[in-house]
Amino acid sequence: MSTTTLNGLPVSEAPTLPDVLPPRKKRGRIGMFCYRHPTIAAGGVLVAIVVLIAIFAPFLATVDPTALAPARRTRPPSAQYWFGTDMLGRDVYSRVLYGSRVSLVVGFSVALLSSVIGMTIGLTSGFVRLLDTIVMRIMDGLMSIPPILLAIALMALTRASVQNVIIAITVAQVPSVSRLVRGVVLSLREQPYVEAAIASGTRVPKIIWKHILPNTLAPITVQATFICASAMIAEATLSFIGAGTPPIIPSWGNIMAEGRALWQVKPYIVFFPAVFLSITVLAVNLLGDGLRDALDPRLAKRI
């Protein structure tokens, strides 16, 4: 056994211990976050990339996505036209990049709107017993119409515009959010701290604002993420069957709808928007899965 010195005194060196615990890897803050929430990190990075693509679409070697050029229609992908051109000679690459804007705007708006409206309805019906039965029966009725059909029916009433697509999909999503919030409110009302607040004479608006609302935020955030993903699919579906975004606006659903007639011979027109849509929806769903595990462990166990 060798010796070494500590403060000038000889001490025997500590025997080498077997590696019971592997040495802890040094991780920075970001590294640690990615390690603990891999799905949030992966989903978040992908969503961020799509958001950046949408914002900087004009600077990413794109041309005017609506510029017609009949002379060079249905060109296969090449160095000049990365994703080829469609039957009107428009550059598919530019159209797909600009299309991300529609998907993101619709997805985020629907998620935000249906959360706010659903929360208002859910809180009201969780607190006002008189309204509860009526409101929930109406929600039951709306939920009995398959969401896509509900959106189709609403779109048939109005003229095609991004705004109307957002409204139609939101109406189809509100019932499920209201039900979720109402359920959370009803269970929170039984909690001792809410009873204590009521007993000590706190007014209802303050109870809602201070005790109930903060506790609904976690499940709502998770739900909003999933709604964002399904709203993107819904927008593409509506556009695809011709009841969505007006054909002038390049949205992924529209590009696929236009490529439909030619897909057996020119599959790339359908292929590229399909890949972008799938990856974006996947990213948002991953984000939602991760958020659910992080924010609401009880929910994670159930599904």
Next chain:
Amino acid sequence: MFAYIVRRVVATIPVMAIVALFVFSLLYLAPGDPAAIIAGDQATPADVERIRASLGLDRPFLVRFGDWGWKVLNGDLGVSIFTNLPVTQMIKQRIEPTMSLMVLTLALSLSIAIPAGVLAAWKHGGWVDRLVMVMAVFGFSVPVFVVGYLMAYIFALQLDWFPVQGYTPIATGFLPWLQNLALPAVVLGGAFIALIARITRATMLEVLGQDYVRTAKAKGVGQRSVLMVHALKNAAVPIVTIVGIGFAALIGGAVVTESVFAIPGVGRLVVDAILRRDYPVIQGVVLMFSFVYVLVNLGVDLLYTVFDPRIRY
């Protein structure tokens, strides 16, 4: 038990009434004045007014709703603006392909998803489990029409195993029918399989951790019997619930799948009706699908009593 069934059946009536009210409002709010259209360009306002009165369009909303509701109860969904045929007849002509597609998809999904979910829970953490979870995320994320074109491109265009598009009535023969519908059913089933497999896995995991499962194992009950009798039967209630709820997505997916594979079903009917703004047809199809959806969920509620005899509200 009987009281429960009666109560569930009665409870669907107000739900259907609200659906009907919504669907009726759709036609009521639809742009365009039917009276003005019938009267033509040359008509004076007085003519339009007379036609409106003769059609009963000048009556109050609720009276018209009652009138329309009574007709619907008698199987009259109105007349298509475009073809002038009764909507009921148009739906009847198109119902077979849609029904075939739905039934085949449902059978296929259940026979893949439930064994996959059970296996994933049984071998928790194994490769089947991981595969099910990964497939579930993809199944939710890739839209029906994307899967549709991809599968059609690979299996119909490149490999030539299936016809690319179209539909053969079952009366022509079972095999041609199946060959035409196999690809659409797989495509439509994708997200549904993911949903059911995931729920089956989750509930089975929960049930397999219960005391009675441990007791059953301890007293020497066979593996198969533990899984199927003790575990799966107790996991059945959440599974059938999700099948019922997921049926809405199946209906929405059928509309798209029929467009991708050019299947002349009710879904195509409604897509064509949107392009022509044929409101009575849209109205009729939405009402019909919602009715089916409510019925399926009523069936689910009744199935509860089979799987869980304790349920007696």
